[in-house]
Amino acid sequence: MADQKQVVVGYYFGPHDIMEAARKVKGRGFKQWDTFTPFPVHGMDDAMGIQRTKLPYVSFMAGAAGLSAAIGLEVWTHLFSWPINIGGKSLLAIPAYIPIFFELTVLFAGVTTALAMFTLFLKLPNYKKPIFHKDITNDRFAVAIEVSRDEEVESVKKFLKEIQAQDIHAVAGKL
Amino acid sequence: MSVPALKEEALVQGTKTYADVSNEVCLPLESFPTKKWWVVFLLSLTVMTSGFAMIGYMIYAGTGLSGIQQPVGWGMMIITFVFWIGIGHAGTLISAILFLFRQKWRTAINRSAEAMTIFAVMCAGVFPLIHTGRPWYSFYWLFPYPNTMGPLWVNFRSPLLWDVFAVSTYFTISAVFWYTGLVPDIATVRDRCVNPIRKKIYTILSLGWRGSSRGWSHYEIAYWILAGLSTPLVLSVHTIVSFDFAVSIIPGWHTTIFPPYFVAGAIFSGFAMVVTLLVIAREVFNLKEYITIGHLDSMNKIIVATGMLVGLAYGTEFFIAWYSGVPYERFIFVQRALGPYAWAYWTMITCNVISPQFFWFKSLRRNIPLMFVLSIFVNIGMWFERFVIVVTSLANDYLPSSWNYFRLSLWDYGVLLGSFGMFFTLFLLFCRLLPTISMAEVKAIMPDQSKTGGHHHG
Numbered sequence: 149m150a151d152q153k154q155v156v157v158g159y160y161f162g163p164h165d166i167m168e169a170a171r172k173v174k175g176r177g178f179k180q181w182d183t184f185t186p187f188p189v190h191g192m193d194d195a196m197g198i199q200r201t202k203l204p205y206v207s208f209m210a211g212a213a214g215l216s217a218a219i220g221l222e223v224w225t226h227l228f229s230w231p232i233n234i235g236g237k238s239l240l241a242i243p244a245y246i247p248i249f250f251e252l253t254v255l256f257a258g259v260t261t262a263l264a265m266f267t268l269f270l271k272l273p274n275y276k277k278p279i280f281h282k283d284i285t286n287d288r289f290a291v292a293i294e295v296s297r298d299e300e301v302e303s304v305k306k307f308l309k310e311i312q313a314q315d316i317h318a319v320a321g322k323l
Numbered sequence: 324m325s326v327p328a329l330k331e332e333a334l335v336q337g338t339k340t341y342a343d344v345s346n347e348v349c350l351p352l353e354s355f356p357t358k359k360w361w362v363v364f365l366l367s368l369t370v371m372t373s374g375f376a377m378i379g380y381m382i383y384a385g386t387g388l389s390g391i392q393q394p395v396g397w398g399m400m401i402i403t404f405v406f407w408i409g410i411g412h413a414g415t416l417i418s419a420i421l422f423l424f425r426q427k428w429r430t431a432i433n434r435s436a437e438a439m440t441i442f443a444v445m446c447a448g449v450f451p452l453i454h455t456g457r458p459w460y461s462f463y464w465l466f467p468y469p470n471t472m473g474p475l476w477v478n479f480r481s482p483l484l485w486d487v488f489a490v491s492t493y494f495t496i497s498a499v500f501w502y503t504g505l506v507p508d509i510a511t512v513r514d515r516c517v518n519p520i521r522k523k524i525y526t527i528l529s530l531g532w533r534g535s536s537r538g539w540s541h542y543e544i545a546y547w548i549l550a551g552l553s554t555p556l557v558l559s560v561h562t563i564v565s566f567d568f569a570v571s572i573i574p575g576w577h578t579t580i581f582p583p584y585f586v587a588g589a590i591f592s593g594f595a596m597v598v599t600l601l602v603i604a605r606e607v608f609n610l611k612e613y614i615t616i617g618h619l620d621s622m623n624k625i626i627v628a629t630g631m632l633v634g635l636a637y638g639t640e641f642f643i644a645w646y647s648g649v650p651y652e653r654f655i656f657v658q659r660a661l662g663p664y665a666w667a668y669w670t671m672i673t674c675n676v677i678s679p680q681f682f683w684f685k686s687l688r689r690n691i692p693l694m695f696v697l698s699i700f701v702n703i704g705m706w707f708e709r710f711v712i713v714v715t716s717l718a719n720d721y722l723p724s725s726w727n728y729f730r731l732s733l734w735d736y737g738v739l740l741g742s743f744g745m746f747f748t749l750f751l752l753f754c755r756l757l758p759t760i761s762m763a764e765v766k767a768i769m770p771d772q773s774k775t776g777g778h779h780h781g
Binding site for chain 1: 340341342345467473474475476478479480481482484485488489492495496499500502503506507510511513514515526527530531532533534535536537538539540541542543544545548549552553555556559563566762763764766767771772773774775
């Protein structure tokens with residue numbers, strides 16, 4: 149098998165160690181690599197050089213869309229589609245519209261935030277990606293580096309060994 | 324943080340490894356249910372099924388089977404709707420508000436509290452549908468959708484419609500928030516599965532989550548945003564439920580104190596329900612080292628605080644009724660305390676204002692049998708609060724010739740009981756099918772188990 153993509157994986161057992169390892173891996177300037185942890189490790193974004201997510205902009209836009217939808221719905225139905233006098237209430241009763249303005253803003257923003265996070269940002273659901281070890285969701289902290297040439301595998305393994313990763317192994321496929 | 328703080332109890336007791344957490348939390352999911360579980364489950368299921376059968380017959384025969392009559396047109400259905408919605412509030416308070424305030428003790432209880440929220444809102448949702456009498460029309464009574472009957476739209480200026488939006492948004496956002504929190508834990512369960520069918524199901528539910536740090540980075544921000552959205556949302560929900568009453572001009576309802584009073588009562592009753600459930604769950608599923616006595620202590624503090632708020636609201640209502648000088652308002656409040664429903668009023672005062680006072684004492688806050696009994700008292704009291712509000716204001720209306728003594732019918736009790744059956748059925752299923760403790764979050768607050776590193780706390 150000539151030059152199929154491979155992933156070299158090594159393991160640690162706590163947040164401190166994986167973060168140290170991530171700093172060193174980042175220092176080596178690999179292109180495709182990631183760490184996998186059972187829970188979010190604080191400071192990992194800096195250690196790995198991960199950019200802050202753009203998700204809040206999506207949430208804001210969704211909230212704005214929800215608010216606009218609520219305004220449009222309430223104003224259009226009461227003023228244009230079916231203007232009906234109920235108990236002498238004004239047709240354009242802004243204070244009475246506010247609860248639904250708020251609820252639809254929250255509904256759109258909340259649902260979109262979760263959907264966008266999973267689908268657009270994390271590209272889930274995706275069941276094809278390799279799970280390197282069954283204990284990554286339990287108590288193992290993995291660092292995984294993708295390499296594209298066979299000869300790189302050994303040098304990356306050696307590097308992982310230098311930074312004290314355990315149970316180092318290579319898996320065919322992409323990260 | 325290196326700020327010297329008061330000595331704190333460990334949030335997770337004993338010396339546990341990360342794997343211990345997974346093993347102990349997943350144990351109920353991976354072993355055959357015990358006899359005790361089956362007994363309670365089948366009992367709840369029977370009660371739920373009978374409740375639904377009664378609802379079915381009630382809808383077939385008409386809501387006349389319920390105790391409602393003129394002038395008390397809002398009876399069991401509205402009382403119990405408000406009751407269940409209130410129960411839900413503690414879950415969101417724990418999952419969202421305590422999260423924003425960085426209360427780390429919430430990690431052990433947020434999952435089950437959120438589940439409780441969702442199930443409570445589902446129970447609540449049943450009642451307005453029965454209340455409409457003809458639930459098959461509810462869709463166009465309640466939701467604005469383009470139809471061929473029209474132009475025909477709902478009235479957006481009505482508090483009852485605000486309530487439809489508030490409750491449905493609350494349910495949706497709570498479910499989304501809950502599921503978002505569950506995904507990493509479902510992945511843990513997936514990776515432990517031996518049975519291929521189980522593995523398939525949890526794989527699909529996990530969305531293929533792998534614990535990638537690049538993923539966690541987006542995930543955590545999403546969690547913050549959802550918490551930030553849920554916080555005003557939960558306050559808005561019971562506020563809007565209280566508008567159902569406060570926007571009307573019925574004496575005893577038409578007060579500006581209702582929104583904060585309702586929200587405080589909701590959190591009060593919700594925390595009582597969380598204590599009731601967790602006292603049982605930690606015992607049955609052997610989670611005492613996660614849901615510690617310290618957790619229950621903290622919850623009991625919130626119960627006494629919100630109980631005092633509710634007590635203050637009861638007093639303020641009376642004062643304002645007198646101070647306003649409105650004779651109708653005064654009459655209703657005198658009726659509440661001394662009239663035909665005084666028994667309900669004093670039950671409410673006893674359960675809601677007097678019973679939480681025990682929690683001023685640390686030894687009593689940490690007394691499991693006592694807190695279990697008191698939490699049930701609080702729930703009884705909070706149901707009666709809604710009974711008092713709904714019934715006393717309606718029963719003695721502006722036309723004394725229509726006054727009558729309001730009685731709940733057997734059907735009313737059956738439906739109420741049925742909703743408890745539904746709640747416990749769902750909760751018991753949840754305990755068997757999904758991790759009841761957020762493993763990822765609990766592991767994150769445990770001492771670092773790195774082989775070489777210092778003891779950095781997450």
